[in-house]
Amino acid sequence: MSAPLTSLDRPNSYIGRSVPRPNAKRLLAGRGRYVSDLRLPRMLHAAFLRSPHAHAKIVSINIDEARALEGVHLVATGADLAKICTPWTGTLDHFKGMTSAPQLPLPLDRVVWAGQAVVAVVAESRAIAEDALELIEVDYEDLPVVVDIDSAREAGGPLVNPGTANNTCFRSQLDNGTVDDAFAHAAHVVEEEFTFGRHTAVTLEPRAIVAEYDPSAGMLTVHHGTQTPYQFQDLYSRHYGIPEARVRVIATDIGGSFGMKLHVYHEDMAVVGLSILLGRPVKYLADRMESFVSDIHARDHRVRARMALDAKGEILAMDVVDLTAIGAFSTYPRTSVVEGNQVIRLIGAPYRFRNYRATLEVIFQNKVQTSQYRAVGHPIACAVTERLVDMAASKVGLDPFVIRAQNVIADDAYPQTSPTGYRFEALSHQACLKRLHEIMDYGSLRAEQADLRKRGVYRGIGIAAFVEITNPSPAFYGVGGARISSQDGAIVSLTPSGEVRCLISVTEQGQGTEAIISQIVADQLGLAQERVKVITGDTEVTPHGGATWACRGAGIGGETALQATRALKRNILEIAALILQEQPSALDIVDGEVVDAATRKQRLPIFEIARIAYFRSDTLPPGTQAQLTVSHHFAPQGYPFAFTNGIQGCSLEVDVETGLIKLLKHFIVEDCGRVINPMLVDEQLRGGIVQGLGAALFEECRYSETGQLMNGSLADYLVPMPMEMPDIVIAHVETPTADTELGAKGVGEAGTAAASASVLNAVNDALAPFDATISSIPITPAKVLKALKRF
Amino acid sequence: MVTNLASRLMSRGISRKRAVKARAFSYFRAATIDQALDAHARAGDDARFIAGGQSLVPALSLRLQAPRLLIDITHIDEMRGVRREGDTLRIGALTRHCEMLSEPLIAEFAPLLHAAAPFVAHPAIRNRGTFGGSVALADPASEFPAMTLALGAEIEIAGPAGHRRVKADDFFIDLCETALQPGELITAIYVPLFKADQRFAFDELARRRGDYALVGCGMIATCTGERIDDIRISFFSVGNTPTRVKGVEATLIGARLDAERIAAAQGALESDLAPPESDEVPPAMRLHLARVLLGRLLGHLGEGA
Numbered sequence A: 001m002s003a004p005l006t007s008l009d010r011p012n013s014y015i016g017r018s019v020p021r022p023n024a025k026r027l028l029a030g031r032g033r034y035v036s037d038l039r040l041p042r043m044l045h046a047a048f049l050r051s052p053h054a055h056a057k058i059v060s061i062n063i064d065e066a067r068a069l070e071g072v073h074l075v076a077t078g079a080d081l082a083k084i085c086t087p088w089t090g091t092l093d094h095f096k097g098m099t100s101a102p103q104l105p106l107p108l109d110r111v112v113w114a115g116q117a118v119v120a121v122v123a124e125s126r127a128i129a130e131d132a133l134e135l136i137e138v139d140y141e142d143l144p145v146v147v148d149i150d151s152a153r154e155a156g157g158p159l160v161n162p163g164t165a166n167n168t169c170f171r172s173q174l175d176n177g178t179v180d181d182a183f184a185h186a187a188h189v190v191e192e193e194f195t196f197g198r199h200t201a202v203t204l205e206p207r208a209i210v211a212e213y214d215p216s217a218g219m220l221t222v223h224h225g226t227q228t229p230y231q232f233q234d235l236y237s238r239h240y241g242i243p244e245a246r247v248r249v250i251a252t253d254i255g256g257s258f259g260m261k262l263h264v265y266h267e268d269m270a271v272v273g274l275s276i277l278l279g280r281p282v283k284y285l286a287d288r289m290e291s292f293v294s295d296i297h298a299r300d301h302r303v304r305a306r307m308a309l310d311a312k313g314e315i316l317a318m319d320v321v322d323l324t325a326i327g328a329f330s331t332y333p334r335t336s337v338v339e340g341n342q343v344i345r346l347i348g349a350p351y352r353f354r355n356y357r358a359t360l361e362v363i364f365q366n367k368v369q370t371s372q373y374r375a376v377g378h379p380i381a382c383a384v385t386e387r388l389v390d391m392a393a394s395k396v397g398l399d400p401f402v403i404r405a406q407n408v409i410a411d412d413a414y415p416q417t418s419p420t421g422y423r424f425e426a427l428s429h430q431a432c433l434k435r436l437h438e439i440m441d442y443g444s445l446r447a448e449q450a451d452l453r454k455r456g457v458y459r460g461i462g463i464a465a466f467v468e469i470t471n472p473s474p475a476f477y478g479v480g481g482a483r484i485s486s487q488d489g490a491i492v493s494l495t496p497s498g499e500v501r502c503l504i505s506v507t508e509q510g511q512g513t514e515a516i517i518s519q520i521v522a523d524q525l526g527l528a529q530e531r532v533k534v535i536t537g538d539t540e541v542t543p544h545g546g547a548t549w550a551c552r553g554a555g556i557g558g559e560t561a562l563q564a565t566r567a568l569k570r571n572i573l574e575i576a577a578l579i580l581q582e583q584p585s586a587l588d589i590v591d592g593e594v595v596d597a598a599t600r601k602q603r604l605p606i607f608e609i610a611r612i613a614y615f616r617s618d619t620l621p622p623g624t625q626a627q628l629t630v631s632h633h634f635a636p637q638g639y640p641f642a643f644t645n646g647i648q649g650c651s652l653e654v655d656v657e658t659g660l661i662k663l664l665k666h667f668i669v670e671d672c673g674r675v676i677n678p679m680l681v682d683e684q685l686r687g688g689i690v691q692g693l694g695a696a697l698f699e700e701c702r703y704s705e706t707g708q709l710m711n712g713s714l715a716d717y718l719v720p721m722p723m724e725m726p727d728i729v730i731a732h733v734e735t736p737t738a739d740t741e742l743g744a745k746g747v748g749e750a751g752t753a754a755a756s757a758s759v760l761n762a763v764n765d766a767l768a769p770f771d772a773t774i775s776s777i778p779i780t781p782a783k784v785l786k787a788l789k790r791f
Numbered sequence B: 001m002v003t004n005l006a007s008r009l010m011s012r013g014i015s016r017k018r019a020v021k022a023r024a025f026s027y028f029r030a031a032t033i034d035q036a037l038d039a040h041a042r043a044g045d046d047a048r049f050i051a052g053g054q055s056l057v058p059a060l061s062l063r064l065q066a067p068r069l070l071i072d073i074t075h076i077d078e079m080r081g082v083r084r085e086g087d088t089l090r091i092g093a094l095t096r097h098c099e100m101l102s103e104p105l106i107a108e109f110a111p112l113l114h115a116a117a118p119f120v121a122h123p124a125i126r127n128r129g130t131f132g133g134s135v136a137l138a139d140p141a142s143e144f145p146a147m148t149l150a151l152g153a154e155i156e157i158a159g160p161a162g163h164r165r166v167k168a169d170d171f172f173i174d175l176c177e178t179a180l181q182p183g184e185l186i187t188a189i190y191v192p193l194f195k196a197d198q199r200f201a202f203d204e205l206a207r208r209r210g211d212y213a214l215v216g217c218g219m220i221a222t223c224t225g226e227r228i229d230d231i232r233i234s235f236f237s238v239g240n241t242p243t244r245v246k247g248v249e250a251t252l253i254g255a256r257l258d259a260e261r262i263a264a265a266q267g268a269l270e271s272d273l274a275p276p277e278s279d280e281v282p283p284a285m286r287l288h289l290a291r292v293l294l295g296r297l298l299g300h301l302g303e304g305a
């Protein structure tokens, strides 16, 4: 990066500064406006009867009694909604050969997972709707259930979709043809089979939607707790045949999303239809147990992988087979194969080797759908790669830091293309490794570990390098035919009193989107941040854009705001120049004042310019039309993705008698390019790491042989809690992308990407004296005790 | 969230008809024990007493229970308070979990309960949940019911037929089944006063602080010097009821707590416990954990903890 964007000692320099989120106080004061809390006049409440069977034929449905209950306005089945909603299919064209059955809001004749919504009731209150559910009789005929990966792949076994040839959704292979040869000539080979537990997002606020169809205006308004209002505007419009301009989706405050709230859910589509059928607002809020059986799950993978090395520990090749089971359908509109695709493409990403082969097989089963959840595919790719690297290190006799230093792509060797085809602009593995070694005080940690081991205390140290995909271009979804934007739009205005309002398409889920946008606008215009108001999340107000997912808010949304603001500034200075009889280039704006660019002498406050432009345009030279509102769109060009990198470290203690693991400390060195707000970046890392630690030790959706979710409540599904979480030490390396002026990349998924991998390595390090290994997450006490042969 | 028991029930039946809003019910606030008993009798079996509500309210919301009448017993003065009565401590059934932590009489005369209390759920739940409610529910994964066994407590019950006292040893019968008959109230629990020649130990193994334990145990021993004259050991999360391990106790009475004796006690555990099948904690694993915990607690006891 040539000219640094920031010099923190000049006024209004907000890029690189830790400033609080303007909306944090409002949320803390309990003034958030969540869809869960929304009450509209004449609003009704929906509840859903769910399938108790993982796979069954619907023989008959009797809704007479439910319909007759006082306070019930509508009882709707699949057939009722199929009349007004067109089906959807969760496939994308660039995943060649992928299949998935068409979906409707409610099933017509067959249920395909336990917990699938079957009948909808709309009533005066949720309680009455639930009373009515108890009066509905559904007659089912059991069908053979497909639960685990192996039986799903058995030839001649039961099928999730009768009439199809097998349960395969998608197959893909990467192969540069040289892998067998590399393995044949390797000095060392390490191999392992890894399993990863299905888990789910568990947002604080469950999914929430209020749909309001006004037949008099032909207008649908949906208050929706989602990350992607524009995507849903498009989908509601197309599937219900309402012109796009008459569909408005409002996504205000939202209690967490993590990718979970950007998919089409059957209940949500149904609620829109119910509102159309009734001409009244209809609300649905998933309760916690409904969330467990209907929110997307993720990360159900079994990976067999091997790595070849030469005698000195140079990685030569990797060979990988990833099997993943995704539920009964592929999710719409982003599909359920992106995760597996990213697994096989991210494996080995930090390293220099060239010989790679990977097979991905995506399989249907009778469970709820899986799809994109924070750090899509990354934790699996990272755990597989990094565990193999550690196994190789111990085989060759190298320290984990040494083998990585020897194999990572050198910081001065960019640009690079990975053996899987990803193009890296500039990464900093070497710098990050070095910094992690320092902040961990690695030497002392190892010494302490050796000391304690003599006293029967088993500590483990694990590290894991990662690469994260951010700032996605249309290569992600657009090329596959999905109407999901990779560009963003912003409208910036100078208000009559000299403040700035920014309407922008990226959305806020609590990560601070609005904060960083206001920082960028204030910084670029030359204004106090308090004088910038950012508005997000309303398709009727904010311009169309990709919104927030896959780590694009800062990198793409931020650049959009930057360029829009620069354009506004040019316009303001043009008017200022006319008023002051100067060249625009001789002027600048500092702290809301137009100044001489050279001397910084104050000339005119910008509120004066606004006053003149809005109220006394007659005093401007004839022909002048002040443009104090600017709209600007930005789509990433250059590299298809801005990759980031980093490395994590973990120190923990295993109680070898009980199998319980105590996390002692966690470390991360991360490079997300330009850091806009260090505080927010650090909190993204901390939150992401905690989610990754949850996956490492606690979270798993456990199913019975008949496809029933066994632990679908917060008493049984363990999420990470503060008492079990370690302190997290954070350091940064900054390698801005040259693709944008701002230079920012994403950071939201980096924490999750490598947390579980570093725990896996640390646990295996702790167990090293026992000849016990673990290759499965979550790492439960049962798995540890089994590995130690304690029972 | 409900108790371990209820959560197991609801998780398994997750996709059956269930709900998030309770079915409609009537509410009556009783001022006296008699009023409460009377209201229950008049409603037939279709009533529930509500104390802290920390187990009952979730069960109502999920429609695992749907009584016609809720009888609020939290305003009955006779069931409140902690006081000495002879050589026992009378702990009113309405004593809340948080009071087990803050009440000086409990810290002094029933230190085992004081030690167990921080392991019961989280502060918000401890602020409402009651001792009587916990014992009445008799969740085998709960701390307090098991501790009444270790303490040799007596449970005072009021019913249509009058008052009676039941020994903790006779109170817990099976999963969700106790000596309490429908329509009866626990009014107080009597605990022998802790004495100078006694020692106690408590701990549990849980994956997260505040969760129901994988296995938990409390014990109280009466000693002459290093010799154990009497010991009562009770486990929770090991079966259908809180479980006293009498075989283990027998190996310890009259002995000193050296390594050999502790190993013998651990060896005896197998015949006292029969952990149930569970998808996450197989019986052999639970038995192993119980052995480890027993060994550690006896170690503490030996150190005079």
Ligand SMILES: Cc1cc2nc3c(=O)[nH]c(=O)nc-3n(C[C@H](O)[C@H](O)[C@H](O)COP(=O)(O)OP(=O)(O)OC[C@H]3O[C@@H](n4cnc5c(N)ncnc54)[C@H](O)[C@@H]3O)c2cc1C
Binding pocket: B001, B002, B003, B048, B049, B050, B051, B052, B053, B054, B055, B056, B057, B073, B093, B094, B119, B120, B121, B122, B125, B128, B129, B130, B131, B132, B133, B134, B136, B137, B141, B142, B143, B144, B184, B185, B186, B187, B210, B211, B212, B213
């Ligand atoms: C998130 C969460 C975590 C928890 N974790 C734990 C834990 O780790 N350990 C633990 O032990 N408990 C735990 N609990 C349960 C908690 O301790 C409950 O408070 C306790 O089990 C019941 O007490 P209560 O006063 O709330 O009873 P209520 O919920 O009011 O009643 C429970 C049952 O007992 C009956 N009942 C109540 N009082 C009496 C009485 N005096 N006489 C006769 N019948 C009565 C009621 O009719 C009802 O059937 C947890 C609860 C929650 C919500």
